[in-house]
Amino acid sequence: MANETIARALTDILNLNRTSVKGYQEAAEEVKNADTKAKLSQFSQQRAGFVSDLEGYAKQYGIDAHDTNTVESLATDAAAAVHRGWINIKSAITGQSDSAVLEAAETGEASALKAYETVLSSNDVPAGAKTVFQQQHDAILQAKNWLAMNKAK
Numbered sequence: 001m002a003n004e005t006i007a008r009a010l011t012d013i014l015n016l017n018r019t020s021v022k023g024y025q026e027a028a029e030e031v032k033n034a035d036t037k038a039k040l041s042q043f044s045q046q047r048a049g050f051v052s053d054l055e056g057y058a059k060q061y062g063i064d065a066h067d068t069n070t071v072e073s074l075a076t077d078a079a080a081a082v083h084r085g086w087i088n089i090k091s092a093i094t095g096q097s098d099s100a101v102l103e104a105a106e107t108g109e110a111s112a113l114k115a116y117e118t119v120l121s122s123n124d125v126p127a128g129a130k131t132v133f134q135q136q137h138d139a140i141l142q143a144k145n146w147l148a149m150n151k152a153k
Contacts, residue, residue, distance in 0.1 A: 005124035007063045013133065014054050016115050020047040020108065027105050031098040036150065040105070043143050050136050057132060102151035109144035113137065 024044035028037050058064070116137040119125060125133070 003061065005122055006061055006126060006129055007058075009119040009122065009125055009129070009133070010054055010058045010061070010063055012115060013119060013136075014051060014058070016112055017047045017050045017054065017136075020044075020112060021051065023105065023108055027101050030101045033098050036098055036102070039146065039150075043105075046139060046143075050139075053132060053136075057129060099151045099153070102147045106144055106147040106151065109140055109147060112140050113144065116140065 021044050024040050024047060028040035028044065031037050031040060116133055119133050120130060120137065
């Protein structure tokens with residue numbers, strides 16, 4: 001059971017982060033402010049690092065997280081794809097307002113936090129994996145807080 005749980009958790013969180021990499025790249029392309037663009041690119045690179053870290057962890061458990069999709073991960077990926085689409089729609093409606101893009105990204109981070117909190121609340125996830133998930137959760141929370149503070153500027 002624990003192996004199945006960690007496989008599902010890793011796959012779901014990996015897919016979420018892969019989508020976040022793309023979402024932040026798209027958001028960085030949409031904003032006009034150079035500092036904001038740089039920060040969003042930094043968040044994209046951070047998520048790519050999360051993917052790399054989690055793929056390494058998946059290998060330790062003998063999990064092929066590249067091609068595996070769970071029902072939950074498909075739903076997560078679909079929700080994230082909708083979120084990316086929302087960034088595009090919202091920026092088109094608002095004339096590519098930086099604050100609108102940041103608001104949409106903040107919404108995406110709120111969804112990511114919920115996914116991490118679900119994994120962190122599981123008793124079947126090994127302590128070592130929980131540590132990695134907790135560190136990434138904390139970084140996502142910091143990103144969400146940055147987005148919240150900067151969308152009003």
